[in-house]
Amino acid sequence: MPAARTLRRTAMATVREGRQSILMVVDVQVGVMHEAWDAARVVRQVARTVERARAAGVPVVWVQHGSDELAPGSAAWQWVPELLPAPGETLIPKRYNSAFEGTALEAELARLGASHIVLAGAMTNFCIRATAYGALERGYDLTLVNDAHTTASLTLDDGGTVDAAAVVRELNVVLPWLQYPGRRSATAAAEAVEFVFPGA
Structure with a gap:
């Protein structure tokens, strides 16, 4: 489907037409997950979400970060x-927090006719948050899989800490409250995700 036909523009908003869901898995890589909070459980929940998406015939899009610390081809990457990823599933390499910046993601989503993104992966306060906000800003409905994303705790220069579990909880609380014209934002557990937007 041509990209131009997937958009409805109004004076206030850009909204994606249609009801095609995709599952986007972001940065569940060895070097990302090795210090992540509750990593083994989160990986299981991401895997379960992938399994359910495939069973429902929903496309899975894999986003993989590359950087100096995650050199493409390295063990950490x-x-x-x-x-x-299964054969034929979309692979998107990225270098920035948002999966939309400097990548072919929007073109791939247009090819798939996507209007609703189900999002899982890491890190919550960096690539997951940036990608979630980027999706909503570009007119997609969004469901964050609330038990299938994680991050690492941060130690600050003043000795304080930002607790990973609190970061995960905060994003789970905030996302359903976000309001964008013509779009909907929600969270759901891996076992409860509907691959059509709730209420559609």
Whole structure:
């Protein structure tokens, strides 16, 4: 489907036409997950979400970060062993927090006719948050899988800490409250995600 036909523009908003859902898995890589909070459980929940999406015939889009610390091809850059893209699934390399910046993601979503993104992965306060906000700003409905994203705790220069579990909880609380014209934002557990937007 041509990209131009997937948009409805109004004076206030850009909204994606249609009801095609996709699952987007972001940065569930060895070097990202090795210090992440509750990583083993989160990986299981991401894997379960992937399994359910595939069973429902929903496209899975894999977003993989590359940087000096996650050099493409290195051991740290690889997907965790429990998660591997299937043949034919879309792979999007990125270098910035948002999966939309400097990538072919929007073109791939247009090709798939996507209007609703189900989002899972890491890190909550960096790439997940940036990608979630980027999706809503570009007119997609969004469901964050609330038990399938994680981050690492941060130690600040003043000795304080930002607790990973609190960061995860905060994003889960905030996302359903976000209001964008013509779009909907929600969270759902891996076992409860509907691959059509709730109420559609």
